[in-house]
Amino acid sequence: MGLLESFSTQLTQCFGSTSPPVFVFLQQIINGLVLGSLIGLIALGYTMVYGIIQLINFAHGEVFMVGAYGGLATFTYLLPTFAAREWYIALPLVLLGGALISVLVAVAMERFAYRPLRNAPRLAPLITALGVSVALQEAVRVFYPNATAALPFPNIFVPGSLSFSVGGGDIAIKYSGILLLVVSLVLAIALQIFVDGSRMGRAMRATAQDRDVARLMGINPDRVIVLTFVIGGALAGIGGVLYGGYLNNINIDMGFQTGIFAFTAAVLGGIGSIRGAVIGGLLIGLVKSLGGQCLPGGTAYDYVWIFVVLIVVLVFRPQGFFGETERVRA
Amino acid sequence: MTPFLEVRDLTVAYGAIQAVRGVSFTVEQGQIVSLIGSNGAGKTTTLRTISGLLRPVSGEILLDGTPIHRRPAHEILGLGVAHSPEGRRLFARMTVEENLRLGAYTRRDEAGIVADLDRVYDLFPVLGERRRNKAGLFSGGEQQMLAIGRALMSRPKLLMLDEPSMGLSPIMTQKIFDTVRGLRADGTTVLLVEQNALAALALSDRAYVIDLGRTTLTGTGGELLADPRVQEAYLGEGVSS
Numbered sequence: 023m024g025l026l027e028s029f030s031t032q033l034t035q036c037f038g039s040t041s042p043p044v045f046v047f048l049q050q051i052i053n054g055l056v057l058g059s060l061i062g063l064i065a066l067g068y069t070m071v072y073g074i075i076q077l078i079n080f081a082h083g084e085v086f087m088v089g090a091y092g093g094l095a096t097f098t099y100l101l102p103t104f105a106a107r108e109w110y111i112a113l114p115l116v117l118l119g120g121a122l123i124s125v126l127v128a129v130a131m132e133r134f135a136y137r138p139l140r141n142a143p144r145l146a147p148l149i150t151a152l153g154v155s156v157a158l159q160e161a162v163r164v165f166y167p168n169a170t171a172a173l174p175f176p177n178i179f180v181p182g183s184l185s186f187s188v189g190g191g192d193i194a195i196k197y198s199g200i201l202l203l204v205v206s207l208v209l210a211i212a213l214q215i216f217v218d219g220s221r222m223g224r225a226m227r228a229t230a231q232d233r234d235v236a237r238l239m240g241i242n243p244d245r246v247i248v249l250t251f252v253i254g255g256a257l258a259g260i261g262g263v264l265y266g267g268y269l270n271n272i273n274i275d276m277g278f279q280t281g282i283f284a285f286t287a288a289v290l291g292g293i294g295s296i297r298g299a300v301i302g303g304l305l306i307g308l309v310k311s312l313g314g315q316c317l318p319g320g321t322a323y324d325y326v327w328i329f330v331v332l333i334v335v336l337v338f339r340p341q342g343f344f345g346e347t348e349r350v351r352a
Numbered sequence: 353m354t355p356f357l358e359v360r361d362l363t364v365a366y367g368a369i370q371a372v373r374g375v376s377f378t379v380e381q382g383q384i385v386s387l388i389g390s391n392g393a394g395k396t397t398t399l400r401t402i403s404g405l406l407r408p409v410s411g412e413i414l415l416d417g418t419p420i421h422r423r424p425a426h427e428i429l430g431l432g433v434a435h436s437p438e439g440r441r442l443f444a445r446m447t448v449e450e451n452l453r454l455g456a457y458t459r460r461d462e463a464g465i466v467a468d469l470d471r472v473y474d475l476f477p478v479l480g481e482r483r484r485n486k487a488g489l490f491s492g493g494e495q496q497m498l499a500i501g502r503a504l505m506s507r508p509k510l511l512m513l514d515e516p517s518m519g520l521s522p523i524m525t526q527k528i529f530d531t532v533r534g535l536r537a538d539g540t541t542v543l544l545v546e547q548n549a550l551a552a553l554a555l556s557d558r559a560y561v562i563d564l565g566r567t568t569l570t571g572t573g574g575e576l577l578a579d580p581r582v583q584e585a586y587l588g589e590g591v592s593s
Contacts, residue, residue: 221453221457224446224450224453224454224457225454225457227443227445227446228443228446228454228457231443231444231445231446232441232443234405234425234437234441235437235441235443236454237404237405237424237425237426238403238405238425238429238434238435238437239426239429239454239455239457239458239502239506240426240427240429240430240457240458240506241426241454241457242424242426243426346445
């Protein structure tokens, strides 16, 4: 099948007039928004750390992965069986376990890997981040029981899906997907309010804009940086657990894949910007699901469309949607 | 009596380059003290070392007799030393009010902070009118007012101002220096670094000339204004009476 022919076949699947499958289109939008909200949640960690210390923390995807395993471990080894059956008991505890593990890992990587390199040339912490990423993946592979293969992840929320008929067919959204979408957006909004309105949030923005002057204001940059890793880690850990509950399946590569998408989302939205990370994440989720459905090559090419969008956006808006243009010094 | 601030034989280096190599001076409570000297003499480096942004190679900085030169910058503000840096360095993407609130970051007395915000707005009404505007959009003079206001928000015992007249019109410079004079009247001690030696000396209780990283001359503002060496090097001919 030629490329052109394949293209038209795929387009027909979404936009064809003979059998208008509007519901397929809507289903993919829903799938895209769920995936995109997760990507946005992870992207917050990239964008905040970059904003404060100008480091692309390539190990952040691994913080997400470790959170999923932390949640699984909490469920498997710590939760009494009666608690595991009731989602309103299991969910908060598993979220807490996952977030805690992710925060610990994030804080430890800042303290032992990045802080000693604070004044080193920027390439050094970047390479270190890649090293931390590999180390974390291998650590989980070696030390978590049976982690060499994908592991099943339990249902920690209301099982089943919400389904309804629309556009000539049935579309469905898992309850765990609704949870992922809602929790991600609520957390992002809460973070934006915290950064805009609180005293610590103001200290974070000050440190991001001019670390030396922030010190002159009595702000301890080390504390702000640790706080940034704590917040990013907690969001990633929660993301990892919710993602596990949504797909019922986790593996040690999930952090790398989602991390690439999330990093791209942060750049697309304008690195340093909270709303940019969320919008970038949603856009990437939509491009991935709709591109996989409607564009030639199907899901095999979804990465291609994501990076095509990235390139096109960066050509016209190098700072991303909400990124700061070059700072003007008076 | 112990001087309020005493800098003893300070040496500061950036890598192999010694920017300051033997600066000594004292500041008494309630005074305006100026450090004057040409560009690159080491004045800014001296202030940055006092506020803890730089570590001295040798020498001592004593505040009320207590050494502070090994303390980190964020603790030195808490000791009562505020530093308004060269080039103003406002948080350009934040509003006037956010900049001022950052100046009061270490304080927890909300009522006192609000009162001091009003005090700054009284001192510089233009800031009050534009308190919700982003600082980066302001003119040089307005930015300088905000930088001074921000430094005042910590209620410092010692206010260090680095080149407050830089880039300002003569009228605006006069206004800023009038403000500094007013702060002294309110009991704030001021350490001023200036290239505009004439204006600085006219205002100062005491001044030090820094040349090539060393304090070379000292006297009251009036004495240095009258000193022929100062006139020739920093004031230009025919400026003094």
